[in-house]
Each structure stands twice: as structure tokens, then as C-alpha cells.
Amino acid sequence: MQKYIFLPLIQFKLFWKAKSLAGRLLFRLKRRAYGGRSKWQEEKAKSRSLAQLFRITGASVLWGILAAIVLQLIDSFLYPVYEYFGLSVADDSTYITLLATICGIGGVFIALYYTAISNIGGAIYAHVPNNIRDLLARERVGSVYMNIVAFITLLGLCLIGFRLLGLQRIFLAVPVMAILGGVCILGFVRLGQRAFYLFDPTVLANNIILELSHFVESATVQGFGWNNPSFQTHANRRAGGALDTLITLSSISSKADHLNGKPFAQLACGVSKFLAYYAKEKKRIPSDSKWYEAKYVYRDYYRTGDIEVSLSHDTGTVIQPTVEYNRLWVEEKLRPIILECIQVNLEKKRFQLVTDVLAFLDSYLSALAREGEVEQAFAFNSEIAATVLRGMLAQGEEHGPNSERVENLAIADCIANIPISIALSYLAMVSYLNKETIFTRLRHIQWHSPKGIYSRQFLAYCLPCLEWLKKRIRFELVTDGRPISPPWYQAELVLQAEAEQFKKNCEALFEASPRLYSKWLDLIAKKNRPWLEAAVISREWEYWHKILFQIEKLVAIWDDISGERHIDGIDWPETNIPELQRGISERQKKILKVMSEKGILSSLQVRPEDFPDYAGQFLHNVGEAIFSSMVDLDLNTLRSTFKPYFYGCLLQFDKLRPLGPVDAWRTQQAFKIAAAPIIDLMDLSGYGLLFSEFHGSRDLWEVVKGVWNDFLDAEKAPEKRAVFSASVGLTESAFELPHRGTLRTKWHIEVNRKLESLEREEVQDYRNYYRESVVIHQSPLVRVFAREMLGSFHDGIDIFISQYFYKRSDIQRLPLGWRRLELQNELAKEEERYREYMNAKKGESQ
DSSP: OHHHHHHHHTTSHHHHHHHHHHHHHHHHHHHHHHHHHHHHHHHHHHHHHHHHHHHHHHHHHHHHHHHHHHHHHHHHHTHHHHHHHTOOOOOHHHHHHHHHHHHHHHHHHHHHHHHHHHHHHHHTSTTSOHHHHHHHHTOHHHHHHHHHHHHHHHHHHHHHHHHHTTOOOOTTHHHHHHHHHHHHHHHHHHHHHHHGGGGSGGGGHHHHHHHHHHHHHHHSTTSTTTTOHHHHHHHHHHHHHHHHHHHHHHHHHHHOGGGTTHHHHHHHHHHHHHHHHHHHHGGGSOTTOTTSEEEEEOOOGGGSOHHHHHHHHHHTOOOOOEEEEETTHHHHHHHHHHHHHHHHHHHTTOHHHHHHHHHHHHHHHHHHHHTTOHHHHHHHHHHHHHHHHHHHHTTTTTSOTTSOOHHHHHHHHHHHHHHHHHHHHHHHHHTTOOHHHHHHHHHTOOTTSTTGGGSSOOOGGGHHHHHHHHHHHHHHHHHHSSOOSOHHHHHHHHHHHHHHHHHHHHHIIIIIHHHHHHHHHHHHHHTTOHHHHHHHHHHHHHHHHHHHHTHHHHHHHHHHHHSOOOOTTOOOOOOOHHHHHHHHHHHHHHHHHHHHHHHHHHHHSOOOTTSOOHHHHHHHHHHHHHHHHHHHTOHHHHHHHHHHHHHHHHHHHHHHSOOSOTTSHHHHHHHHHHTHHHHHHHHHHHHHHHHHHHHTOHHHHHHHHHHHHHHHHHOOOHHHHHHHHHHHHHHHTOSSOOTTHHHHHHHHHHHHHHHTTSOEEEEEETTTTEEEEEEOOSOHHHHHHHHSTTOOSOOHHHHHHHHTGGGSTTSOOOOOOHHHHTHHHHHHHHHHHHHHHHHHHHHHHO
16 A cells, blocks of 8 residues: 555655655654653662662661650750759750751761772772772771761751751750760771771771671571571671682782781781681581582492482483582681791791791691591691791701701791690590590480580581481480480490591591601701701600600590490491500600700700700700610610710710819809719619619610720720719719709619519528518629618619729729729628528528
8 A cells, every 4th residue: 555655756856855854853752752761760760779778878867866856855854953953055056056066077077087998999909809899898997987977967967957846955965965076086086097007908807707707606506597508508608708808818918018927917817716716616517507518429320329320320310419518618718828828928037927827826726626626637737837847948048057047946846836735635625525424415415406416515526426316316206205215325326426536536646746747857857957857856755745644544535435335237446545655655766766866966066045955855855765775675775875875975064064274163063064964874874784684684784885885995085084983073072962963863763663573582680680681683783772672872873883984994093982882892792692592592492
């Protein structure tokens, strides 16, 4: 139809002009319609924004109006009080002016604060990720202050409005608004001072850590909706965002050299404190909570059950994965921050900051150990030590072994001390672990309550077992109205979980720790850093000393929790603590050998006053170990340590001996102190002969005598040989107790206690008409020392001088007093006495 109408018209020019005009008019109409529609939509959006603004501010406005109404109501009841004290309010102009002034102050402060925040954001936060800029907007102190200022301003406006509406002036408004105005002004001063700290982004890290703590608490049984997967997932996601912000913040701080490392160290310390708090709270979080990050684990096709394989084949799909929860997801994100902080500050030689961070790490790892996670604590300690040692050993090119920095020594000591803190914290916790405690806690569990198993202080590794029990006992409550599973059955399942963790922790204490110390010592030895090596050796010796002191407690705990087993089919762990103890003894022997060697090297170096005397400590420890090896006939330890100990004593004497005039009183006292290691050496050597005859092993004495012979044969100078006799003589001539005399007395007591085990026989002495005790032993020396009930008055020095030293023809004899040389006469008398006893014994038998 259209073609019949338009075909004739298209031949005329007027038609095209009319068509063009109609098109333009139609376009203008459509443009106006589109503009009107867009404007309507824009106004509609503005209305929604205005409504949203009212929704955001509505609560605050209502609180301000409500506060003004409350003041108005309270004030009407206080008129008698005002009249009694003669109080009155100024006229309207003054009243309104006061309120308007306070409102104006509030408005100015709001403007100034956001101006300052804008400048700080433009200067510092312009090139940082959005999550860091959000921190500035959510800065807690400033937000709280702005809310207070806004409330005071709104309250003043409401009071002005009430007066303009004809309500009475409020007497109470004057002091209230004056006080609130003062708070506003003083708070702005403090806030202004604090604003300078906002140039450092790490200041805002405390807000993130507080948020993380809040999210952790919401995931525990104390949180709202803690057993709802949706709330658990929400807490996980919010915490993940906060953790990502902390990671970004640490990355920025690590590159900010102008901050001088301290803010980064404070951030790392805050993270360590949070991790310690989190370690304690994990026992209140269900083990299958969505708070933990989930991951899918696909099983091997040929290790899966037949039904699942058949279902997978029939449907043409893969076997469905199982869900496992990563209970270390928070730690895996936060621990690298601490390691990076240590590495950066070591590179910049900020040693004090590293020490501060290590102190907080010590507290965190101790908290882990108290929660029974010893293996995890040692694993992270290994990462920390690797980072620290890499940083310190990289400085080896700058200074040699004789110019070690005291800061490096302090850091090495901190690292080597952390295993001790872990062990002591765990031992303190486990001392309360026993069967009776488990029974008591289980009896008080309210199985019908969802929170029941989380409120009895069971540690996190027990939760899977308890959750398994809870499902079954709650079924029993529904069907039978009471728990059917007996308490002994519940306790044995929990004890099995405790035993599993106890075994892991014991293996970490006895096996993981020596691997750590060995690894550290090997790394340090390769870089020739003897002072650092000595610090680690000293701490490892302390570690084993403390562990051995607690061995009996560990054995008793293991026997208690794993002693009685009633349920068949439970796979109980097995551990042999005495076998682990033998491993400790072997490790201690290795340490002693290293101590004896490193002690000599340390003695050859000049020790600064602010360095511990590792050479003296090692020499003393080796001396004590040599005495124990003589008592127990441990020839391997004696062979590996006596020669280094011998020359270590000589080096100590050379280091301590005075170089001034001999007749000076102070010099004489110093010489007595210097002679102490020589006296110790002679005392131990004499006991070597005694125990050689006691055990009937000449090899023991041959080891001791061989070292002495090698030295005395090589040293032909008489004065070097005479120093031994002179040391004894000078000590004997003194009226006071000799230096280290108490320590040698302890050896003497141990000798007497050991000799008490010898067989004795009571015989009648017909010459003196009383009975006496005869020691049955082939050695007259042993019999002399064991004869007296309270022990012999002689010591190892007497044995060494009379039986070895003065028997050499090349030794110059010096006067030492009657007691030192009387032993030889007593031995002759003892041989004659014993011969008489044997003859009498032989006559009786005939």
C-alpha cells in the first residue's frame, strides 16, 4: 500500500523537504523524551542516594534528638535544685550563641580532620593498594573521635531548634555542652599529634590484628553462629581479607628504609602476639569448622572402594574428592611476615630489632608447646633459625672469628634458647596430664550441649576424637535418654589420642631437637664462627640437662596414660623413652667431645668482657664428665676428652696467672685462682688411678698416665714441671678454703659414696679388743679410701702426687706438708693389715 502512495510522490522535491522536516522534528521529540527519561532516572537515583543517606545518618540523628529530649525532661525536674543554689541561665542570645559556637567548633574540627586525612592519603597512600587505603578510612581512633564530634554538633543544633520552637532554655545544657566542647577541643589536640604517625602505614596494623582477633572469637564456641557453616565461612573470608592486608602492609614496610625498620619489627611482634593468642583459641574451634580453609583431595582409583568405583564408572565421572581442612592456614600466611622482618633487619644490621622479634617468637612457640604442638613449634623454629643463620653468616666476610659482634652472639644465643623454652613449656603442661584428669573432664561434659566438649579444656588434637564420640553419645541420648557408652570406654579413646600426640612430642623433644642443633653447628662451623658455635653448644648442653632432669616424669606420664588397655582393635602408639634416653647419652658424648676441642680453641682467643666465658664453661663441664666416666668406667668418653681437658687446664692457668711481682698480696691471690684448674686436673688424675684399681681396668689409668707422660717427657724445663707442685704447695699454705675447693669436695663425696658399695667384713682385733670393718678388695689404695665410715681424709691430689708425680725421677720435690705424702705410708700399713686378715682367714678355714 505504501509503495502505491509514495512512488508517485518521490518524484517531487517538495516531498523530500517535507520528509526531512518530519525526520528532524521526530528526532527532536525523541531527544527530548530521552533527556527527560534520563533526567527522571538521575533524579530517581539521587532520591535513592538521599534515602540511603537518611538511612545511614538516621540513627545518629535520632540519638541526637533523643539526647536533647532526655536533657529537656531531666532539666524540668531540677528546677528546685537550681533555685536552691541560685543558678540561672543567661538570656536567649547568650544561650544560642554558646550552643552555636560549640556547633561551629565541631564543624571546623570535622573539616580540619578530613583535610589532614586527605593530605596524608595523597602523600603516602596514593600509590598503595585499595586495602591499605581502606585502613586509613577505617582508622579506629579518628573514626571514634569524629563520631563524638558529630554527635556534639548535632546535639547543639537540636537544643537550638528546641529553643526556637518555644521550649524552655535548658539549664543542664550549659555545663553539658561546655564539658563536651572541652572534650572535643582536647581530643582534637591529641588526635592532631597522632596524625603525624599516620604517615607510617604500620600504625594501622593494630586495627587489623584486633579485627583478626574478633574473627577468631566469632569462630570459637563463644561466637555468634559459631556452629553455622555460613557464619563460619563469613568469618573465614573476612579474616582472609584482613590477612591479605597484613601481608601487603608488611611488603610495603619491608621496602620503606626511611622508617628504619622499627615499625616493621613492631608489626612482626604484633603478629607473634596474635599467633600466640590464636594457638590458645584453636581448641575452642570445631575441627570441621568452615573457619579452616578447605581443600579437595582426590584418591587413587585403585585404592578406592568398589561401590564408589562402580558409581564413577556408571556415571562417567571421576571419583568424588574428600574434603580436608587446613588448620594451619592462618599460620602459613602470617609466619612469612615474621621471617621477612628478621631477614630485612639482619641485612640492615638492626640487631636490637631482631632480638626483640625473637623474644616475641619465643613466647609464641612456648604457647604452641603448651597446646601440645611441640612438633609444629620445632618446625617453625627451624625456619626461624635458617633465616637468622643465613643473615648472620653472610656477614662473615666483614669480620673474622676473633672480631665477632656481641649482637650476633646474643641473637645466636636467643635462637639456641628457643628449643629450651619449647621443652620447658611442654613439660610444664604435660605434668598435669594423667588418667584421672581425663576421667574428671569427661564426667563434666554436657553431651547434649553443642558447646560441651569445647568447655572442658581439652587440647585441639583431642577434638576429632571427642567430636566422633559426641555424635554417638547424642544418638544414645535421643534413643535411650542417657549415655550408654561407659566412662572407661570414653576415656580410653581420649587417652589413645593423648598417647598419639605424646609420642609425637617426645620424638620431637628427643630426635628433632638434636637434628636442629647439629644442623646449626654444621652451618656455623663451615663459616669459621667459633663464638657463635660456642653459644649453640652451650645452649644444647643446657637443653639436654633439663630434658634428662624430667625423664622420670615423662616415663611416669606415659605409663599412666597407656598402661591399661581394654578395647580391642585400637591401634595404640608405642614409644620407648629409655631407648630415647640412650640416644641422649650418645648425643651428650658427642657434645662433650666438641666441648673439649672448642674449649681449647676458645681459650686461645681473646675474650671481650661482654662475651660469656664459654672456654671456662666447657672446661668445667668436660671435667665433670671425665669424673663421671671414671666412676662408670666409660673409657670411650675418657679417651676422647681427657687429653683436650689436660691442655685446656694448662691454657686456663696461663690465661689466669698473674704477671706482676710474686710477693704482692693481690698477685698471690690471683695465682691461687689461676692454680685452680691445675689442682682440678691433678685431683681428677688421682681419681683415675683409684677407679682404675676399683674397676680392675688398667686401661683407665693408662689413658690418664699416657697424657701426663707425653707432656712431662716433652717439657724438659724444670720450671714448667715445678708449677704443679707449686700450685699444690701454695694452695696448702693458705688459711682460707682453696678456690673451687667446694667443687672438688663434691667429687670426694661421690667417691666415698661409690666405695660404700664394696663388700665388707666385721673382724675382731685382738690387740685392741674391738671389732673393725675390713674392705674386701685386691687394691690397697681402694681399701684405704673405703676403710673409714665417713670416708678418707685423702683425695685425688694425694694419690696423684704420691703414686705418680713424685715417683718420676725428673720431678723436683717441693714441701707440700705431711698429709700429701702420708698416703704412701698408709698404703704400706694397709697391705700389712690386709695380709694379717687374709692369714687369719686362711687359718680359720683350715
